[in-house]
Every structure is written in C-alpha cells, then in structure tokens.
Amino acid sequence: MSRPRAKLTNNFPGCPVESTLSFLDGKWKGVILYHLITCGTLRFSELQRKLQSITQRMLTKQLRELEESGIVTRTVFPVVPPRVDYSLTPLGLSLEPVILALEQWGQRHVVCRNGAKYAVAPDDPSKEVELKRAEELTAA
Template structure:
C-alpha cells in the first residue's frame, strides 16, 4: 500500500501541523464544530458557506483519519450521522486561535473587509 503524502516525513512541527489543517475548508470546519458542538452533515454544509458536498466529505474523512473529528452513525432510517471534535481537534482549534487573531490584524492593516459569519460570536468565547 502506498504511503499517503499526508504522513510526512516532516521537516518541523509547523510542517506537520499544516499537513493536518491544510485545505481551504478545514479551519472553518474546526471553527463550526467548536462553536456549535455536534453537527449533522447538512448543518455543517450550511455553516461553511461555499463548500461543496464533495469537499466537505473529503475534509471530514481526512479530519477523522487525523483524529480531529468523531463521526457517529446512528442506526435509524434514514441514517443520522453526527460530527464532533475530539479532544485532539479541540486542542488544534485552540492552537489556531492566535493565528486567527493574526489574520484579523492583517485584514485590518490592509484595509480589507471581513465577512462576518451569521453565527459568529459578537464577544470572545470564555
């Protein structure tokens, strides 16, 4: 079996971290699951505007493989699938918060506009 390019070898810790969080949508998925907790697929898709079903599925599978996301399938008809962050995913989200603050300062410094997510908190989370 061929080794995935997502499994290193890594040059440094940042390289390994970016490998896990790389991709346009993973940061938003982490934020959505952190802010709202357990979400069904359709709720996640609505919470990450612009993501296609294919990309959301792909990123969720990768995040599950990386131990960031729990996927629970309930034996119902139709099946109900729920996603939530693991402890490892919560730790990654916390580690990304300073990067998010840096990004906000960059947006302000360059005079760009930031589109607020409809569910974004108006105050920092405790």
C-alpha cells in the same frame, strides 16, 4: 488523502510547525474546525449550511481526512433518515487555542475588499499586501 507536508519536511528546524500544518492542509479544514470548536457537535447538513459554497463531495473529503487524522469523530445513528454527527476528538479539541489564535490574527490583519484579501501591517495599516497574489503564486 493529500500527501502530508510532514513527510516532506522531516528532520529540520520548524518540523513540528510543518507537521502540525499538515493536519490542517486543505481549503476547508480550518473553517470546519472553527465551526466544530465554536458550535460543538454538528450534523453534516449543518456544516454544509455554514460553509455555503462548499460542495457535498468536498465536505465529505475534508471530514474523512480529519477523521483519518484523529481530529474529528463521526457518529452514525441507526435511524431513518440517517443521522451523522461530527465532533472533535480530544486531539481536535487541543487545536482550539491554535484555531482561535488564527481567527484573532485574521480579524486584526486581514481585510477583504472587492473580493480580494489583503494583509495589513499592524504598525502601518496603509501598507497592504494583496493575499490573492500570494495564493496564485503558491498554486502555480
């Protein structure tokens, strides 16, 4: 599991924000949570179909980290072929307003054009900031 940001940012203003974001760190965790919130319990294969470009290995890794954090629960049924369901714990369900607020913000302020993402200023839609550049800078 990646090192949570919360361990790196203890005891400063905004710490609860960073601590919360540390549970959501990961390229796919936000969208996994979104689908579990909007669809309820899902099987591994159903999640994989909803996240078309995710690899099986990455989905497994992200789900394990969410399970270790107490946000997702994994239920294995003793049948052949094996059946595994994923659902949100009460702690995970408490993230629903946060995830849905992120969805609403994205619908209002993010535009995808020619494979690039742009943040749009609410007061002036002509002012766009390419998000791809910001992502590249943080990855470097």
